[in-house]
Amino acid sequence: MQQSVVAQVFADEWPKIVATLVREVRDIDLAEDAAQQAFTEAAASWGPTNTPSRPGAWLLTTARRRAVDVIRRNATLRAKLGDAVDLDSAIDGDANRIGGESEPGDPEPNQLLDDQLALIFGCCHPALNREAQIAITLRSVCGLSTRQIAAAFLISEATMAKRLVRAKDKIRAAAIPFTVPPRDRLTERLDAVLAVIYLIYTAGHSANDGAVLIRGNLCDEARWLASLVADLLPDQSEAWGLSALINLTDARREARTDEAGQLVLLADQDRSKWDGTLIEAGRYRLNHADGLDQPGPYQIQAAIASTHAIASSEETTQWETIVAMYDHLAIWEPTPVVALNRAAAISKAYGPAAGLEALDKLAFESADELDDYRYYHAARADMLFRLSRRSEAADSYRRALDLTTNESERRFLSKRLAEC
Numbered sequence: 162m163q164q165s166v167v168a169q170v171f172a173d174e175w176p177k178i179v180a181t182l183v184r185e186v187r188d189i190d191l192a193e194d195a196a197q198q199a200f201t202e203a204a205a206s207w208g209p210t211n212t213p214s215r216p217g218a219w220l221l222t223t224a225r226r227r228a229v230d231v232i233r234r235n236a237t238l239r240a241k242l243g244d245a246v247d248l249d250s251a252i253d254g255d256a257n258r259i260g261g262e263s264e265p266g267d268p269e270p271n272q273l274l275d276d277q278l279a280l281i282f283g284c285c286h287p288a289l290n291r292e293a294q295i296a297i298t299l300r301s302v303c304g305l306s307t308r309q310i311a312a313a314f315l316i317s318e319a320t321m322a323k324r325l326v327r328a329k330d331k332i333r334a335a336a337i338p339f340t341v342p343p344r345d346r347l348t349e350r351l352d353a354v355l356a357v358i359y360l361i362y363t364a365g366h367s368a369n370d371g372a373v374l375i376r377g378n379l380c381d382e383a384r385w386l387a388s389l390v391a392d393l394l395p396d397q398s399e400a401w402g403l404s405a406l407i408n409l410t411d412a413r414r415e416a417r418t419d420e421a422g423q424l425v426l427l428a429d430q431d432r433s434k435w436d437g438t439l440i441e442a443g444r445y446r447l448n449h450a451d452g453l454d455q456p457g458p459y460q461i462q463a464a465i466a467s468t469h470a471i472a473s474s475e476e477t478t479q480w481e482t483i484v485a486m487y488d489h490l491a492i493w494e495p496t497p498v499v500a501l502n503r504a505a506a507i508s509k510a511y512g513p514a515a516g517l518e519a520l521d522k523l524a525f526e527s528a529d530e531l532d533d534y535r536y537y538h539a540a541r542a543d544m545l546f547r548l549s550r551r552s553e554a555a556d557s558y559r560r561a562l563d564l565t566t567n568e569s570e571r572r573f574l575s576k577r578l579a580e581c
Contacts, residue, residue, distance in 0.1 A: 170200075170217075173217070174216065174217045177217065177273060178217070179192050179304075180273070181221060181273070182195055183280055183283070183301075184276050184279065185225070185228075186232070189283075189301055192228070192301075193301060194227075194231070195224040195225070195231065196224045198223070198227045199221075199223035202223055277393060279339045279341050280302055281298070281354055281390065282339075282340070282341055282342060282354060283332075283338065283339035284297040284298040284302055285298065286332075288337055289332070291357065291360070293331065294353070295360060295361055296324050296325055296328055297328050297332075298357055303382045303386065305378070309378065310325075351394070351400065354390060355390070355400060358387050358403060359383070359406075359407075359459075361386070362384070362387075365378065365380035366379075366380055380407075380414065384408060387404040387408075391403070391446060395449075397453075398453035398454075399460065401446050401450035401453070401460075402447065403463075404443075405443045405444070405463035405467070406459050406466055408443030409443035409467055410466050412437075412439035413430065413436075413469075415434045415435075416430035416432065418569065423573060424569050424573040428475040432473065443463065443466070443470070444467055447467055457493065461486055461489055461493065464486055465483055465487070468482055483506045483509075483510070484503060484506045484507055490503075491503065497523060497531055497534075500527070501531070503519065504516050504519035513548050514548060517544045517548065520544065533564060535561045535570075538560040539561040539574065542555075542558040542561060545557060546577070546580070552581075554581050558577055558578040558581060559578065
């Protein structure tokens, strides 16, 4: 089978197979290893004339068999032989013949949804710290290798491997269940799931370190995760709000850098490069969220992104509306970052002097939190530059440069500093 086809099957089937196996063997390591072996066998044996008509069923059967083999072979897991017998029954009792292989029928749709939700909620269990939640989610739900996760977060593969081992040890020691929380606790746990997905997207959207501004693999995984959670929970408005936000923001990905990898600000982006399909998907998901009449911060941010998406240029953008949206967002999230974005919008709606006034007020209230935040100094420099206060703008650009380690952003700021 062509490598691209195998990759597509992997993307489609990995989370389903791992989620099903986690429920059956109650061991996330064993589930991942068995799934990986199944995909390895598929890559080696499938071809144009012997590819199963239902690859997901073939992979699940193979993964189950590998899990049974491990349980039987490993003396330390003999206590789980009852599970092995159950798995044998599942394989033999629900089998049919496809391409010469015995395969189970497809899992019941409701069971598959429950399994996938259980895997996501288990990976984001509050007993795990946020770092562990992100690493486990990328590995178990998204199927990223340890090397890929390490590269995304700019640490060594060995360091990431240790993090994953510690997280899985914590799961075993704390007996963290891979189950969907009860309805009365769903919102509490859903908040953690959505926060992890948004952090994954943020890490890809604006890399703090390294030579590139955007790590597209993380953006792709976060967008997929957000869509999956929203589709699995159609009555949860903030899940749909986050999915809308990521789609609408990621639609601008190709326009955010030039051919040399140089940062391009929103005002200067070639909007013909914006992904119309993602914009349409984002606006559809935002409309669905709005229809549930359960407002929240992700929906508001998605509405801001949607306002940008429908504008033909910066000049035609409804900046006054965006300022009002930030006023509303500040009620939900009264943070310096929200206030900083509001000040930037004010500078577009009412001029740089008004924006600088809002920024100075913010600095007075949150100096300790903003002094080491590079985007605060960059925003202040931009407003000062537009007011022709070049010397002060240069000072702010220098401070932003001191705080910036991403090479793409450093080149952009250095160019702006030279213009001062």
